[in-house]
Amino acid sequence: MTVRADLNISLDGFASTTDQTPENPMGEDWFRLVEAYAATRTMRRRVFGDESGAGTTGVDEKYAAAYFTGVGAEIMGAGMFGLHAHPDDPDWRGWWGEEPPFHVPVFVLTHRPRPDLEMRGGTTFHFVDLSPKDALARAQEAAGDADVRIGGGVRTVRAFLAEGLVDQLHVGIAPILLGRGLRLWDDLRGLESDYAVRSETAESGTIHVTFRRR
């Protein structure tokens, strides 16, 4: 029943990037942010379909495995589904492929709802025009006893954090300076006062920081 969020950010706090192109919708900077995570055994298998068992197995892997454990529903912003890049295409099915890595109901926040989209592997996208609080209530209903993950992007996570709706925030901080993009931490002064904060460093150099509600 925990509400969780999980983001990769740079040492200078940028979580989402601004160098996207049609050919590279996530941007080069984004790739560098998630590089260590993408190298883990769990992410290689779950996101990239690599069933060989290859991938890192250290501290990053511990967080990657936890990422997929116990989640019963996901909430994401319209941008993370790709709606901003395809606003007028009613046939757009997101850029997560025909079998997205979620395997749970996913609530996509948008002011322009569209019909549900049922994908392979248990992922159904629901497009909802709701406040963070109301979207969370819908997702919690769908998740039952399992956790709800606020998947991203950064604006969405920040909105849920600002309203005090997140129980556990994990950030993987890549030891790089991007100098551009969207900052996770803007307007969150004093957030730590409601949380216990723990940090751990991975072999890759990634700094894992976890905020858990006291």
Added chain:
Amino acid sequence: MTVRADLNISLDGFASTTDQTPENPMGEDWFRLVEAYAATRTMRRRVFGDESGAGTTGVDEKYAAAYFTGVGAEIMGAGMFGLHAHPDDPDWRGWWGEEPPFHVPVFVLTHRPRPDLEMRGGTTFHFVDLSPKDALARAQEAAGDADVRIGGGVRTVRAFLAEGLVDQLHVGIAPILLGRGLRLWDDLRGLESDYAVRSETAESGTIHVTFRRR
């Protein structure tokens, strides 16, 4: 002969703070930034004159002890000496007390030089109107075979970083979000490409990140 810099910043990257008052020249936020460092045995002795041996002795202490080891000269911005708060007072002797914790020549960068100021314990303040590069040459001459520390504030450290003059940067990241102040990382995109970056977490929750020139 290493050029070192050392700063305490918040998780959201703020190194210097903006809530200063005449009664509290460093500001409340600044105290929270340095709290774990100030609790170490070395800082209690060297900065606060506590000879009892009290203080923490863990990972933070390791960095605090290193802070004072091998430094032959220091460079600081005018603000760190307090010139901005006392621009027209020729008798102002800085807010570091009569026996400042440096014990080496200190070069204070200012466009309004004043006579040298010799304090107790080996600290002499030299007020110089020089570029970062030229100030560094002066400090290196004074330091001989020892290191030069770029002591702060954040604008000064950033200027030396931007010109590629720093061999080793250590930041102690307090797990707090200040949401205001001066950011260390602005305009330093890609800095890591010239450095090896290592991170370590202290018992206090402080994340120590060290950039060492490759």
